[in-house]
Amino acid sequence: MTDTAPRPTLEAVAALAGVSRATVSRVVNGGDGVREALVARVRRAVEELGYVPNQAARSLVTRRHDAVAVVIAEPETRVFADPFFALQLRGISKELAAHDNQLVLLLTEGRDDHARVGRYLAGGHVDGALVFSLHLDDPLPGLIQHAGVPTVFGGRPGWSDGRSGVVYVDSDNRGGAREAVRHLAGLGRTRIAHITGPLDQTSAADRLDGFRDVMVDADPRLIVESDFTPAGGERAMRELLDRRPDLDAVFAANDLTAAGALRVLRERGRRVPDDVAVIGFDDMLPVAEQADPPLTTVRQDIEEMGRLMARLLLRRLGAGAHAGGGEQGVGGAPSSVVLPTTLVRRASA
Numbered sequence: 001m002t003d004t005a006p007r008p009t010l011e012a013v014a015a016l017a018g019v020s021r022a023t024v025s026r027v028v029n030g031g032d033g034v035r036e037a038l039v040a041r042v043r044r045a046v047e048e049l050g051y052v053p054n055q056a057a058r059s060l061v062t063r064r065h066d067a068v069a070v071v072i073a074e075p076e077t078r079v080f081a082d083p084f085f086a087l088q089l090r091g092i093s094k095e096l097a098a099h100d101n102q103l104v105l106l107l108t109e110g111r112d113d114h115a116r117v118g119r120y121l122a123g124g125h126v127d128g129a130l131v132f133s134l135h136l137d138d139p140l141p142g143l144i145q146h147a148g149v150p151t152v153f154g155g156r157p158g159w160s161d162g163r164s165g166v167v168y169v170d171s172d173n174r175g176g177a178r179e180a181v182r183h184l185a186g187l188g189r190t191r192i193a194h195i196t197g198p199l200d201q202t203s204a205a206d207r208l209d210g211f212r213d214v215m216v217d218a219d220p221r222l223i224v225e226s227d228f229t230p231a232g233g234e235r236a237m238r239e240l241l242d243r244r245p246d247l248d249a250v251f252a253a254n255d256l257t258a259a260g261a262l263r264v265l266r267e268r269g270r271r272v273p274d275d276v277a278v279i280g281f282d283d284m285l286p287v288a289e290q291a292d293p294p295l296t297t298v299r300q301d302i303e304e305m306g307r308l309m310a311r312l313l314l315r316r317l318g319a320g321a322h323a324g325g326g327e328q329g330v331g332g333a334p335s336s337v338v339l340p341t342t343l344v345r346r347a348s349a
Contacts, residue, residue, distance in 0.1 A: 295346055
């Protein structure tokens with residue numbers, strides 16, 4: 001075993017700086033009322049000694065933990081297999097790190113986990129929460145409201161209980177879907193199918209609405225619900241081909257679903273895009289660019305969505321995050337943001 005040097009104390013910093021312990025405490029905890037000359041002396045002493053503030057003690061003074069819970073309402077098998085979540089977490093992490101906040105990741109496998117997450121949030125461990133991938137029957141919003149934790153949601157919430165003051169970040173799912181289906185129709189395709197995501201999530205429901213905006217009289221047999229996974233895309237594509245073997249285009253609710261659909265079309269001897277044109281949604285580059293053929297898709301800026309979620313929450317917490325246009329609400333409070341989408345054309349349609 002080796003001896004470790006004792007950690008520098010607040011008293012040691014005060015002695016080196018030639019100020020009182022209370023003055024050092026105010027400086028390191030962000031308090032006011034200390035002359036600039038003294039602030040500079042304290043900071044030099046902190047740097048020289050390598051002093052690290054005790055977070056627990058600092059929290060007692062500032063009533064802040066500098067920690068944010070990121071709650072994903074999906075099991076870990078889904079979260080770690082879907083690059084969507086990695087991109088959104090990257091955006092969140094970058095923004096939190098830029099403001100010296102820690103990310104605490106919480107996943108939900110089942111109902112017991114919902115209760116655990118609710119208890120954790122109510123326990124005062126974090127300053128706020130970022131919550132996404134909610135389903136319509138999810139109890140998390142109620143648990144979070146009960147905990148009284150400032151929250152920003154990823155995706156338009158689907159509840160209709162009159163809750164006010166909800167802040168969220170989303171993409172124009174309906175508009176993006178319309179653009180995708182119009183593109184397929186513009187190619188002369190008339191038997192356009194749609195593989196949806198789980199319809200208890202607003203993103204999937206909005207994309208279905210966008211499909212129906214264009215395909216007003218679509219054959220119900222050309223719509224199959226899936227689950228945003230490659231395996232779900234495969235199952236749905238087989239079902240569609242069995243129902244309507246004459247289909248000539250598919251709009252899939254996300255890129256992973258489209259990748260599964262492409263595999264089945266290839267197995268069934270259908271040429272893409274000659275026989276069947278395919279469009280996805282997300283533009284996750286490892287998926288879309290490596291698809292065979294490369295996937296035409298609707299791009300939403302997933303990493304930016306995560307960054308904006310964190311930025312809006314930090315604004316709610318008064319952390320001094322800078323917000324750009326469209327993020328400012330009435331009286332300085334943050335408002336929800338809906339990001340535009342764009343169609344990215346590649347070889348599949």
